[in-house]
Structure formats: C-alpha cells, structure tokens
Amino acid sequence: MPSLLVFKQENVYNRDMKEKYDLIIIGAGPAGLSAGLYGARAGLSCAVVEKAAVGGLATTTADIENYPGVKRTDGFSLCYAMMEQCTGAGAETVFSEAVGVDRTDGGFLVRLANGTSPSCKRVIITAGASPKKLNVDGEEKFTGRGVSYCATCDGAFFRGKTVAVIGGGNTAVEDALYLEKLAAKVYLVHRRDALRADRVLDERLKASAVTPIWNSVVHSIDGQDKVAQIALKDVKTEALNTVSVDGIFVAIGQSPNSEIFKDLKTDEYGYILTDEDMRTSVDGILCAGDIRHKSLRQVITACADGAIAASTAARDLL
Ligand code: NAP
Numbered sequence: 001m002p003s004l005l006v007f008k009q010e011n012v013y014n015r016d017m018k019e020k021y022d023l024i025i026i027g028a029g030p031a032g033l034s035a036g037l038y039g040a041r042a043g044l045s046c047a048v049v050e051k052a053a054v055g056g057l058a059t060t061t062a063d064i065e066n067y068p069g070v071k072r073t074d075g076f077s078l079c080y081a082m083m084e085q086c087t088g089a090g091a092e093t094v095f096s097e098a099v100g101v102d103r104t105d106g107g108f109l110v111r112l113a114n115g116t117s118p119s120c121k122r123v124i125i126t127a128g129a130s131p132k133k134l135n136v137d138g139e140e141k142f143t144g145r146g147v148s149y150c151a152t153c154d155g156a157f158f159r160g161k162t163v164a165v166i167g168g169g170n171t172a173v174e175d176a177l178y179l180e181k182l183a184a185k186v187y188l189v190h191r192r193d194a195l196r197a198d199r200v201l202d203e204r205l206k207a208s209a210v211t212p213i214w215n216s217v218v219h220s221i222d223g224q225d226k227v228a229q230i231a232l233k234d235v236k237t238e239a240l241n242t243v244s245v246d247g248i249f250v251a252i253g254q255s256p257n258s259e260i261f262k263d264l265k266t267d268e269y270g271y272i273l274t275d276e277d278m279r280t281s282v283d284g285i286l287c288a289g290d291i292r293h294k295s296l297r298q299v300i301t302a303c304a305d306g307a308i309a310a311s312t313a314a315r316d317l318l
Pocket of ligand 1: 064065134168169170171217251297
C-alpha cells in the first residue's frame with residue numbers, strides 16, 4: 001500500500017504553484033480529483049488544492065463495494081488511484097488550505113494559507129464535509145483519548161477492547177462491522193429502533209456480533225485520563241444507563257465545509273446550491289461533491305459531479 005509520505009518524496013504534492021490557471025479546484029477528494037482529471041484532459045491548466053490528505057472523507061471508509069467496475073476496495077486505495085490518474089493527466093496538486101476566493105476583472109484569486117494567491121478563470125469548490133459532533137459533555141475533553149470520528153484511522157488502538165459506535169447510517173454500520181474485527185466488544189448506539197443504513201448493511205449487522213442499543217442517545221462521556229464509560233439516555237423513558245467502554249466512534253453524519261464561501265447560496269444546512277451543470281449562484285464558481293446540496297452522497301456521485309463541473313468550465317473557456 002503506498003503511503004502519503006511516498007507521495008511527498010515523489011514531490012507530487014509540493015510542486016510550486018504557478019501564478020495563473022484556467023481552473024483551480026478546492027479539495028482533493030473524489031469530486032476534486034475527478035474535476036482535475038476531466039479539466040486537464042479537456043486542455044485546461046488545473047490545480048487541485050488540498051489542505052490535508054488526498055481523498056477526503058472517502059479515505060476513512062474501509063470497504064467500498066458500490067463503485068461500479070471495482071468489486072471491492074478501500075477508500076485510500078481508490079483515492080490514491082484517482083490521484084495518480086488526475087496528476088497523470090496533467091493537473092497539479094498543491095498542499096495548502098484555501099482561506100478565501102476573491103473576484104477579479106478576469107476571474108478569481110484563490111487565497112491560500114501558504115501566502116500565495118494564484119489566479120484562475122473558474123473555481124470548482126469540492127471542499128467536502130466534516131463529521132458532525134455530538135456536542136455532549138466529555139466529547140471535546142476526550143477527543144483523541146477515546147473519542148474518534150474515524151474507525152479506519154483509530155480502530156487499531158482498540159484491539160481487544162470495548163467500543164461503542166454512535167449512529168444508524170451507512171458510516172456507523174460500516175464502522176461497527178470494521179471494528180468488530182478488532183475489538184473484543186462493539187456496541188452500536190442508535191437513537192431510533194431502525195437503521196437508516198442500506199439493507200445490505202442492516203443484514204450484515206444482524207449477522208454480526210455487534211450489540212445494538214436502540215432508542216438511545218449519548219448523554220455524556222466520562223473517565224479520568226481517557227474514556228471509561230458513556231451515559232446513555234433512553235429517548236422513550238429518559239432513563240440514564242451507564243455502559244463501560246474504552247472508545248467511542250461518532251458517526252452521526254456530516255456538515256459541509258462551506259464556511260468560507262459565504263457569498264454562495266446554500267440550503268438551510270449550509271450545503272451549496274447548484275444547477276445541474278454544477279454552477280453556483282456566483283458566475284464562474286462551480287461546486288461538486290459532498291459539499292453540494294444533493295440527495296445521494298457517495299463516491300460515485302462525487303466523481304460524477306466533478307466530471308460535470310470541469311466539463312462546464314471547459315465549455316465556458318474553450
Ligand atoms: P447519515 O446517513 O446522515 O446518518 C447519520 C445517522 O446518525 C442517522 O442514523 C441519524 O439518525 C444519526 N444521528 C444524526 N444526528 C444524531 C445525533 N445528534 N445523535 C445521535 N444520532 C444522530 O450519515 P452517514 O452514515 O455518515 O452517511 C453520510 C452519507 O454518506 C450518506 O449519504 C451515506 O449513504 C453515505 N455513505 C455511503 C456509504 C456507502 O455507500 N458504502 C458509506 C458511508 C457513507 P436518524 O437515522 O434517526 O436520522
């Protein structure tokens with residue numbers, strides 16, 4: 001398995017940016033890498049700007065079985081392949097955080113945390129989404145000391161231990177099934193008595209050793225130096241119940257990383273509104289992937305959005 005360190009040694013990420021591009025793509029998840037691939041192949045000079053690691057949230061998925069043509073893979077491997085294809089087509093990738101986008105006469109300046117502000121004619125925002133927090137007592141204090149938002153990143157620390165996964169969607173069930181292979185005991189805590197997750201995952205969960213705790217929410221997370229227990233509240237009876245755990249994996253959905261794009265129209269949750277060509281409410285700024293208002297957030301729909309956004313930019317410019 002290739003590592004991000006190898007990426008850096010190969011100097012793929014740390015190329016110096018040019019001052020001008022046709023297209024700057026903000027975020028190197030599946031949407032951004034697909035936009036880079038399509039933009040570069042259309043003949044646009046493209047840079048994909050990434051603040052952290054390639055792949056975004058998709059890299060936190062241990063098993064991907066619904067990306068057509070790839071029977072089974074993990075998020076990191078799939079995104080690594082996308083990254084190689086994107087840069088192989090000629091898109092540049094740059095590690096820095098985009099902190100703002102300013103309009104100029106001919107297009108935009110993208111302000112980066114590294115102090116540079118490259119210009120471009122079109123921007124595609126593919127900044128994705130971040131895991132939501134529970135906002136309960138103890139969550140902040142124990143983050144990194146038993147509270148995690150990424151089972152594939154932190155699961156190995158809980159080998160042979162007891163953990164609870166919170167949530168009832170695809171992420172929570174996938175996380176619980178992944179952790180079941182490592183931990184001695186896995187609870188799945190959900191606020192209702194039916195999962196939101198796909199049926200295939202529901203069936204796998206039923207066939208697993210994961211213990212569901214239905215109709216319950218986390219009231220608080222407690223311990224000394226690290227997590228020792230969680231207090232759960234039964235949503236029907238309001239009774240509090242304590243469960244001893246070494247770790248808690250929060251998988252209750254995501255919020256869009258759209259704070260810096262305040263001028264764009266969004267829905268009530270902050271997801272950016274686009275038309276079917278991925279145009280936002282600001283002329284010249286497009287948007288793709290999980291940060292966009294849409295009904296299905298999957299790797300395949302992120303890739304499709306990215307391809308459409310880059311093709312729209314190419315149609316405008318060529
Ligand atoms: P999600 O589908 O939004 O599910 C969030 C879950 O957390 C829901 O079960 C929700 O309960 C629960 N929840 C929300 N807020 C809560 C709170 N404050 N306290 C307790 N529980 C809370 O999020 P996700 O599972 O992260 O998935 C996000 C998107 O990625 C979805 O579109 C999903 O299909 C996609 N995804 C796909 C795959 C795949 O296809 N392999 C894998 C991972 C994610 P309710 O059900 O009661 O609302």
